[in-house]
Amino acid sequence: MDLWNQLMLGFATAATPVNLLWCLVGCAVGTAVGVLPGIGPATAVAMLLPITTQVDATASMIFFAGIYYGAMYGGSTTSILLNTPGETGSMVTAMEGNKMAKSGRAGAALATAAIGSFVAGTIATVLVTLFAPLLAKYAVRLGPPEYFCLMLLAFTTVSAVLGRSTLRGMVALFTGLAIGLIGMDQISGQARYTGGVPELLDGIEIVLVAVGLFAVSEALYAVLFEGGTTETQNKLSSVHMSRSDWRRSWPAWLRGTFIGFPFGTIPAGGSEIPTFLSYATEKKLAKDKSEFGTKGAIEGVAGPEAANNAAITATLIPLLTLGIPTSNTAAILLGAFQNYGIQPGPQLFQTSAALVWALIASLYIGNVMLLILNLPMVGLWVKLLKIPKPHLYAGILIFATVGVYGMRQSAFDLVLLYVIGLMGVVMRRYDFPTAPVVVGMILGPLAEAQMRNALSIGEGKWTVFLERPMSVTLLIIIVAVLVVPRLLKRRSTG
Amino acid sequence: MNRFGPSLGQGLVGIGVFVVGAVMAAGAFMIPSEAGYAGVGPNFLPWLVSVMLMICGAWVLWEARTGGYRNIEQPSGSERGYWHGFAWVSAGLLANAALITTIGFILSCALCFVLAVRGLRSADAQGGQATSTGTVGQIVKDLCIGFAIAAPVYWMFTKLLAINLPGLTSSGWI
Numbered sequence: 001m002d003l004w005n006q007l008m009l010g011f012a013t014a015a016t017p018v019n020l021l022w023c024l025v026g027c028a029v030g031t032a033v034g035v036l037p038g039i040g041p042a043t044a045v046a047m048l049l050p051i052t053t054q055v056d057a058t059a060s061m062i063f064f065a066g067i068y069y070g071a072m073y074g075g076s077t078t079s080i081l082l083n084t085p086g087e088t089g090s091m092v093t094a095m096e097g098n099k100m101a102k103s104g105r106a107g108a109a110l111a112t113a114a115i116g117s118f119v120a121g122t123i124a125t126v127l128v129t130l131f132a133p134l135l136a137k138y139a140v141r142l143g144p145p146e147y148f149c150l151m152l153l154a155f156t157t158v159s160a161v162l163g164r165s166t167l168r169g170m171v172a173l174f175t176g177l178a179i180g181l182i183g184m185d186q187i188s189g190q191a192r193y194t195g196g197v198p199e200l201l202d203g204i205e206i207v208l209v210a211v212g213l214f215a216v217s218e219a220l221y222a223v224l225f226e227g228g229t230t231e232t233q234n235k236l237s238s239v240h241m242s243r244s245d246w247r248r249s250w251p252a253w254l255r256g257t258f259i260g261f262p263f264g265t266i267p268a269g270g271s272e273i274p275t276f277l278s279y280a281t282e283k284k285l286a287k288d289k290s291e292f293g294t295k296g297a298i299e300g301v302a303g304p305e306a307a308n309n310a311a312i313t314a315t316l317i318p319l320l321t322l323g324i325p326t327s328n329t330a331a332i333l334l335g336a337f338q339n340y341g342i343q344p345g346p347q348l349f350q351t352s353a354a355l356v357w358a359l360i361a362s363l364y365i366g367n368v369m370l371l372i373l374n375l376p377m378v379g380l381w382v383k384l385l386k387i388p389k390p391h392l393y394a395g396i397l398i399f400a401t402v403g404v405y406g407m408r409q410s411a412f413d414l415v416l417l418y419v420i421g422l423m424g425v426v427m428r429r430y431d432f433p434t435a436p437v438v439v440g441m442i443l444g445p446l447a448e449a450q451m452r453n454a455l456s457i458g459e460g461k462w463t464v465f466l467e468r469p470m471s472v473t474l475l476i477i478i479v480a481v482l483v484v485p486r487l488l489k490r491r492s493t494g
Numbered sequence: 495m496n497r498f499g500p501s502l503g504q505g506l507v508g509i510g511v512f513v514v515g516a517v518m519a520a521g522a523f524m525i526p527s528e529a530g531y532a533g534v535g536p537n538f539l540p541w542l543v544s545v546m547l548m549i550c551g552a553w554v555l556w557e558a559r560t561g562g563y564r565n566i567e568q569p570s571g572s573e574r575g576y577w578h579g580f581a582w583v584s585a586g587l588l589a590n591a592a593l594i595t596t597i598g599f600i601l602s603c604a605l606c607f608v609l610a611v612r613g614l615r616s617a618d619a620q621g622g623q624a625t626s627t628g629t630v631g632q633i634v635k636d637l638c639i640g641f642a643i644a645a646p647v648y649w650m651f652t653k654l655l656a657i658n659l660p661g662l663t664s665s666g667w668i
Contacts, residue, residue: 054655164565167557171511171550177543178518185536188528192540193521216587219610223579225571227617390614394586395643397610398603401590402647405599406657414591418584430507431566448539460533 007129010357014365019062022055023362026063027369030070035078035381038218038389039396041071042328042438045336046210047403052339058355062362064336065316068329069121069366072309073374076113077381080106080301081234091272092279092304099296101234111241112249112298113305114374120257120306121367124313127261129360132349136321139346144453145465147322149474151447154324156478157266159436161485162273168432176440179204186449199412206335207407209441210328212417213434215400217424219393224425233385239378249302252282256306263307264314264326271311271327278307313363320344320356324443328435331442504558512551518544576620582613598662600644607640608633 013019033044045064052060075090080097093113100109142150159169182193183203194200241249256278263274282299283292291297318324323344325331337344348356374381387395404417427434458464465471522544525537557563586609594602612633645668651657652666662668 050651050657051655054657164567165563167550167553168563170546171554174543174546174550175511175514177539178514178547181518181540181543188536190525190536192525192536193518219614220580220583221571223583223610223613223617224575224577225569227572227576227579227614227620229571390611390618391639393614394607394610394640397583397587397590397606398640398644398647401594401599401603401606402651402659405594406651406659409658409660411591411595414594415588418587418591421587426507429569430504431563431569444539452534452538455533462533 003129003133006133006353006357007361009354010359010361011364013058013354013358014062014361019059019358019362020365022059022063023066023366024369026066027070027366027373030067030072031074031370031373031381032384033067034071034074034076035384036074036387036392037078037082038222038393039215040075040329041068042210042332043214043396044071045329045332046207047215047399049205049207049332049336049339050403050406052336053407057337057340057342057352058358060336061333061355061359062366064333065359065362066366066369068333069309069312069363070370070373071329072312073114073117073370074381076117076301076305077110077374077378078385080109080113081236081382082231082385090275090305090308092275093301093308096279096292096296096300096304098234099293100298100301101296103295104235104237105296105298106234107237107239108241108245108298109296109301110236110378111239111375112245112302114371114378115241116249116253116256116302116306117309117374118367118371119253120260120309121313121370122364123254123257124261124264124310125360125363125367128313128316128363132317132321132356132360135317136346136349139321142322142346142470143468144450144457145468145471146474148447148450148454149465149471149478150322150324151443151450153474153478153481154326154439154443155436155447156481158439159433161481162435163433164431168430169436172427172432172434173436173440176437177444179209179437180441180444186445187452197412199408199410202408203445204416204441205404205407205413206332206438206442207403208413208417209420210332210438211400211403212420213424213427213437215396216417216421217428219397220421220425221428222389222393225429236379236382239375245298248298252278252299252302253306255281255285256303256308257310259303260307260310261314264311265317266326271308274307274311275304278303316360316363320348320359321346323348323446325439328438331438334442501558501562504563505555508551508553508555508558510551511554512548515544515547515549515551518547576617579613579617579620582616583610586610586613595660598668599648599659600641600668601662603644603647604637604640607643608636611636611640 014023029044030041033039033041044067076093076097079090079094080101097109097113100106155173159173160166163169182200184191184201191201259278259281260271260274279300282303283289286292286297286299292300315326315330318326319330319333323334325334334344342352400417401414404413424434454464465475518540522537522540525540527535527537586606589609590602590606593605648659652659
């Protein structure tokens with residue numbers, strides 16, 4: 001069987017000692033950034049992007065992917081023990097897991113989170129293995145008009161549908177698009193918005209924007225507004241699940257996986273929606289609802305954690321087969337591919353088959369590593385929570401400098417980094433979402449190129465988007481995601 | 495929410511967005527429009543983005559003037575910013591940008607670390623946590639910690655990964 005052979009070849013590549021080491025380091029770094037508040041997988045991958053200039057593509061993609069899903073494991077530890085989610089996908093875990101920890105069941109919560117992540121991650125990887133090549137085969141037939149519509153869909157969902165305000169989402173999206181405009185136009189080679197500064201001809205680095213927006217702004221926000229906030233840490237109890245814990249967790253893991261997976265594959269940005277959905281499902285199905293929100297119900301941790309991991313793994317499908325990122329970190333992974341001159345898309349499975357299959361194989365291996373890193377060794381990671389906040393944030397600034405300076409060796413970039421950090425503070429203070437900025441910046445130039453190619457195909461006529469069945473369908477979906485939620489809201493309010 | 499309180503800042507954000515849009519529109523004039531077969535040239539997206547930013551900016555301003563942003567989540571943390579600490583962290587970041595090429599990555603980052611820690615710690619002290627700030631011993635300790643973070647990072651990136659970071663000397667160790 002072709003698929004099987006490919007996967008085995010992937011394992012052969014991923015299991016070389018060097019690649020195993022990259023995978024392990026990635027998983028460990030991922031767990032650490034997941035545990036540490038103030039730094040997430042998107043920032044960590046962005047800071048480490050300079051390694052793409054030296055390390056070969058397969059190794060660094062295995063490394064980055066390890067950070068990406070490793071952070072999901074680590075994030076739950078912080079949520080359960082501190083009640084501040086390590087990253088957004090573990091917000092629900094923070095609610096229920098923290099309640100469990102407060103009633104002395106931290107160990108069980110940590111165990112169900114880690115094993116649930118493993119179960120979901122592995123099932124989702126199997127699904128990726130089966131479906132990604134199928135989708136790629138189909139996606140080869142898509143032309144520029146369809147790609148443009150897909151990207152438009154990604155823009156719409158990330159800015160207008162998610163988040164509390166369409167307006168603020170749009171401001172963020174167009175800011176991202178504006179940043180993406182700086183530099184050389186892909187099609188005509190025309191310089192735009194460079195103001196004669198030679199550094200700007202290559203455009204603004206993703207590292208710079210992601211690190212500024214997530215890391216530097218975090219430190220600036222903390223010093224401005226969050227001085228003196230103390231967190232109480234819950235006590236770690238032995239990481240162990242009783243027979244009844246297992247019985248209650250299993251179905252929740254599986255349900256969570258199947259809720260989370262589809263959400264990762266569509267451009268709906270991240271894992272907040274599936275985790276909340278999974279939580280609501282578990283609450284509804286539970287025989288004894290009294291534990292939810294009081295003592296903490298184990299299903300309320302097991303389900304959302306599984307959903308979170310399944311969604312994260314599933315984001316690799318649109319990323320690898322269509323080249324469309326559906327989360328912040330996926331957007332930065334796309335940037336990493338671009339640094340190698342590789343454009344993810346349906347051809348990737350042919351042109352870079354070895355890389356893709358090694359990456360997929362590394363997901364299986366990484367999940368096993370993470371289970372070991374997070375269950376027996378959880379006590380080690382918890383020590384990271386003892387780092388005093390000032391040292392943590394100041395330390396993050398050092399890593400931010402490495403990432404940004406290492407990419408282009410330009411001190412000018414460090415000033416820009418500060419400016420973008422300030423922008424991030426304003427955005428956070430006034431509740432503007434940041435994901436649309438990153439997605440807009442990375443996907444903007446690609447979408448523009450696809451749009452202009454599509455118009456070339458249509459000899460300059462915009463009707464080209466309406467003449468092809470697939471692109472019309474996508475346009476209808478875009479209108480639907482814009483209109484339907486609003487209609488539903490109107491109906492429910494009056 | 496009083497009239498000049500939070501909505502003043504919100505309004506300023508709207509104005510800011512509008513101004514960025516306007517500046518981009520001015521820039522868009524300078525981009526040629528030759529389109530070839532496509533019908534739209536390199537100036538199409540700049541125009542779209544600048545017009546949309548101006549519309550959004552005006553809309554944000556309008557929301558701010560008519561009762562504040564809709565569906566806003568109250569930001570975490572205290573109501574007023576602690577600008578004293580902010581100045582320290584900013585100084586750290588900007589000093590780093592100014593000095594990195596002359597005194598090298600390790601020293602420049604260690605300095606940034608000391609300044610940032612000082613700001614963050616004084617924010618904690620101001621927020622009610624009893625921590626001492628600014629004693630000489632403390633500064634030396636922070637400098638050592640900063641050095642202990644920056645140096646291994648520098649060696650790892652320059653020696654192991656062969657990524658170019660500036661040093662004080664050309665030895666590659668500092």
